Amino acid sequence: MSKTTYKIPIGPIHPSLAEPMTFNFEITGERIERVDLVPGDNHRGIEFMGRNRNIIQIIYLAERICGICSASHPYAFCRAVENAAGIEVPPRAEYIRVIIAELERIQSHILWAGIAAEELGFNSVLYLSWKVREEVLDLLELLTGNRINYGMFMIGGVRRDITEEHLPRIRKTLDYYKETYQTLENVFLKDPSIAIRTKNVGILTYEQALHLASVGPTARASGIKKDIRQDQPYSAYADMDIKAITPDFFTGEVKGDVFDRIIVRILEVAQSVEIIEYCLDNLPEGDIVSEPKLAKLLAVLKKAKGEGVGRHEAPRGEAIHYIKLNESENPEVWRARAPTYNNLMSWIPMLQGQEIADIPIVTASIDPCIGCMDRVTLVESKTNQQQVLTREDLIKLSIAKTRRMMK
Amino acid sequence: MKLDNYFDRSLWVFHLNTGSCNGCDIEIVALLTPRYDVERFGIKLVGTPRHADVLLVTGPVNRKMLPRLKLIYEQTPDPKAVIVVGACGTSGGVFYDSYNVVGPVDKHIPVDVYVPGCPVRPEAIINGVLQAWLKLERLRGSGADIEKKIAEVNA
Numbered sequence: 001m002s003k004t005t006y007k008i009p010i011g012p013i014h015p016s017l018a019e020p021m022t023f024n025f026e027i028t029g030e031r032i033e034r035v036d037l038v039p040g041d042n043h044r045g046i047e048f049m050g051r052n053r054n055i056i057q058i059i060y061l062a063e064r065i066c067g068i069c070s071a072s073h074p075y076a077f078c079r080a081v082e083n084a085a086g087i088e089v090p091p092r093a094e095y096i097r098v099i100i101a102e103l104e105r106i107q108s109h110i111l112w113a114g115i116a117a118e119e120l121g122f123n124s125v126l127y128l129s130w131k132v133r134e135e136v137l138d139l140l141e142l143l144t145g146n147r148i149n150y151g152m153f154m155i156g157g158v159r160r161d162i163t164e165e166h167l168p169r170i171r172k173t174l175d176y177y178k179e180t181y182q183t184l185e186n187v188f189l190k191d192p193s194i195a196i197r198t199k200n201v202g203i204l205t206y207e208q209a210l211h212l213a214s215v216g217p218t219a220r221a222s223g224i225k226k227d228i229r230q231d232q233p234y235s236a237y238a239d240m241d242i243k244a245i246t247p248d249f250f251t252g253e254v255k256g257d258v259f260d261r262i263i264v265r266i267l268e269v270a271q272s273v274e275i276i277e278y279c280l281d282n283l284p285e286g287d288i289v290s291e292p293k294l295a296k297l298l299a300v301l302k303k304a305k306g307e308g309v310g311r312h313e314a315p316r317g318e319a320i321h322y323i324k325l326n327e328s329e330n331p332e333v334w335r336a337r338a339p340t341y342n343n344l345m346s347w348i349p350m351l352q353g354q355e356i357a358d359i360p361i362v363t364a365s366i367d368p369c370i371g372c373m374d375r376v377t378l379v380e381s382k383t384n385q386q387q388v389l390t391r392e393d394l395i396k397l398s399i400a401k402t403r404r405m406m407k
Numbered sequence: 408m409k410l411d412n413y414f415d416r417s418l419w420v421f422h423l424n425t426g427s428c429n430g431c432d433i434e435i436v437a438l439l440t441p442r443y444d445v446e447r448f449g450i451k452l453v454g455t456p457r458h459a460d461v462l463l464v465t466g467p468v469n470r471k472m473l474p475r476l477k478l479i480y481e482q483t484p485d486p487k488a489v490i491v492v493g494a495c496g497t498s499g500g501v502f503y504d505s506y507n508v509v510g511p512v513d514k515h516i517p518v519d520v521y522v523p524g525c526p527v528r529p530e531a532i533i534n535g536v537l538q539a540w541l542k543l544e545r546l547r548g549s550g551a552d553i554e555k556k557i558a559e560v561n562a
Contacts, residue, residue: 013475019424019432020472041471042426045505052504064501067430067526111433114440130440148430148526369429 004028010359012041019370023363027356035351037344042370050334055081055301055325056294058334059153062321065336066369067148068111071104072314073321073336074153079234080321081155084308085301087291089235091284093157098236099170099279100144100152101312102272106177107136108315109265109272112367113188116262119360120197125187132180139173142166155297157289170280177273184269188262189250198258202350202362205256212349215342216317217268218366220246221261223254228313240278245271258365265367302329314339316367340369417449418540421459421483425476425512427466430526431493435463443529450536456482461539463532464518467495467502468510480516486546488539489518492532494525501525 005028012020020041026034046065050058062077063070075097082089089097110133117125137147143166144150152158162170188194204214209222219226227244229237245267247253247260254260291297304325312319317339324333343366350362424432438445439452453459456479468476480489489512494500496512512518519542522535 012472013423013479019429020426020475041469042424042466043469043471043507044426044467044502045507046502049502049505061501064428064430064495064525067428067433070428070430127440130437131442134437134440134442146526147528148433 005033008356019368021368021370023359025351025356025359030355030357032351032354032356032359035348037347039344039370047334047336051330051332054298054329055155055331056298058331059155060151062336063149063151063153065338068108068369069104069314069316069319069338070149071101071152072312072319073338075101076310076312076314076319076321077323077334077336078153078155079310079312080308080323081301081310081325082308083310084306084323084325085155085304086306087156087300089157090287090290091236092161092286093288093290094235095279095283096158096162096288097153099162099276100140100150100158102275102279103136103140103143104150105272105315106269107133107140108367109269110136110184112265112315112364113184113262116258116361116364117188117194119364120194122193125194128187129184132177132184135173135176139170142169154289155301156291157287159289161288162283167280170276174273174277177269181270181273184266188266194262195259197358197361198262198365200255200257201358202258202354202365203256204346204350206254208349209256209346212345213342214317214346214366215339216314216367217261217264218317218343218346220244221254221264222256223248228311228318232311234311236279237275239282240275242271242275258361261365298329301325303327316340316369317342338369340366343368417451418461418536418543419451419453419459420461420463420536421453421456421479422463422465423456423476423479425464425466425472425496425510426469426508427493427495428526431465434526434529435465435492435532438529438532443533445533445536457484459483460487460543461536462487462489463492463536464489464496464512464516465492466510467499467505467508468512468515469505469507470509473509473515476512476515486543488520488542489516490520490522490532490535490539491518492522492527492535494523497521497523 005026008025008027010023012022022038024036025032046061050061059074059077062073065073110129114126114129140150141147143162144152144160152160204222206223209219209224223246225244225246229242230244245264247263249267250263305327307324310321319339320337322335323331326332346366347363354362422435437443462483491497491512495502496510499511502508520535520538522531524531
């Protein structure tokens with residue numbers, strides 16, 4: 001730290017993100033020299049609470065890990081439990097799950113596009129994109145009963161069916177997005193003022209993204225063709241041919257800057273519309289849940305023993321849930337890893353060397369979801385002191401945990 | 408020009424997230440956008456509590472955010488109203504038994520309006536802000552006949 005460097009702490013409450021997060025910047029003039037992240041402001045101890053509840057109650061807790069990914073976490077969680085207990089999901093339920101997950105992707109990406117525009121000081125685009133977003137929220141409310149936190153997922157299926165009456169309404173929404181897609185593309189990808197603020201800003205190279213294990217649109221914008229829907233197809237995705245979207249589809253090259261992240265997300269909106277159309281055309285007949293009686297389902301889960309992993313490509317990247325059932329009412333272990341946890345470290349190479357004014361757009365560009373991510377900070381309850389763990393400590397703890405779980 | 412007694416003054420709102428899941432926070436931003444558009448009433452989100460009349464608190468209050476919650480409450484100038492948005496700030500909600508949650512909000516700061524729901528609907532937040540508005544008018548002494556007017560409107 002030289003004499004001309006000074007420190008700016010930003011957060012935890014700041015206007016750039018709706019969620020609490022602390023950044024410590026070291027700045028020379030306008031240039032960012034070093035960035036340090038202090039997470040933990042949003043820690044609620046969700047995995048701890050899950051260990052005191054039964055499996056069906058945890059679905060609703062998993063939904064509330066994050067209000068924007070409220071289909072992704074229960075999706076991954078249900079898949080983990082189904083994997084552990086060996087429950088088969090009827091094909092119709094798999095299709096309905098995919099429809100809900102893709103509708104969520106549309107609303108999440110458009111939400112992000114609006115936030116990104118706001119960070120650039122482009123408020124009219126924020127209003128435009130959130131107006132476009134209300135259409136999919138109306139549809140989700142019709143299908144699930146709620147705008148956010150859908151309560152749609154159940155172990156072995158879904159809770160509500162998509163009936164004949166719903167189909168014209170869903171198609172109307174899809175047509176609406178096909179029409180407005182061109183507007184979104186013109187506004188975000190062809191507008192000069194968005195281009196000058198986002199091109200060559202916040203670059204994450206291919207190597208850095210690989211090294212930091214980025215996921216989701218952040219990784220894809222750096223040219224990594226990584227998408228669970230493509231790499232390990234599951235549910236109804238296995239019936240489709242899904243390709244990971246990288247920015248070279250649009251511009252012909254990969255730079256890994258903020259503009260590329262906008263491209264990936266805007267193109268994924270169009271991809272989601274296609275996926276939902278395929279699901280509607282090929283929606284199988286049959287049950288929507290393997291065991292409609294909850295008491296019976298809980299009795300089965302109580303007797304189940306084993307480990308399960310569920311993965312889902314959330315709008316922000318890969319969400320993984322791990323669960324260990326041990327013939328008891330509550331799970332022995334529940335671990336959820338949200339995509340922002342992986343993407344957090346990508347902030348550091350992106351922010352280094354940037355100007356202070358670019359902080360909001362670069363931090364927003366990974367589509368951070370602090371609510372998802374903040375489940376890992378350790379807090380010493382007696383002294384209320386945050387404990388800082390070194391890498392060695394973490395490895396020791398990790399080995400100890402593996403041994404404990406092997407028993 | 409004064410529109411009505413209700414519209415005595417624009418209401419500036421500061422939004423504070425104390426560890427919420429983002430659901431209510433997104434609905435608060437949705438309030439500003441064309442579908443609901445509360446800015447037509449002069450309601451505006453501001454970047455600092457020192458400019459605010461109303462404190463909009465979401466989330467169940469975790470240990471790390473508790474000192475910040477108190478600090479921000481003190482930074483908001485009087486007269487002020489506090490609105491708690493969402494089930495977790497009102498009662499703990501699904502997070503009631505966590506080791507890191509020290510809420511609900513009214514254990515730590517005085518609360519005027521509760522907006523329940525998980526997540527709340529934007530219409531409910533507008534209603535909550537209206538209730539806070541009435542309280543502020545009463546505190547300022549400018550809305551003496553407001554209750555009478557509301558009774559008239561409802562009748």
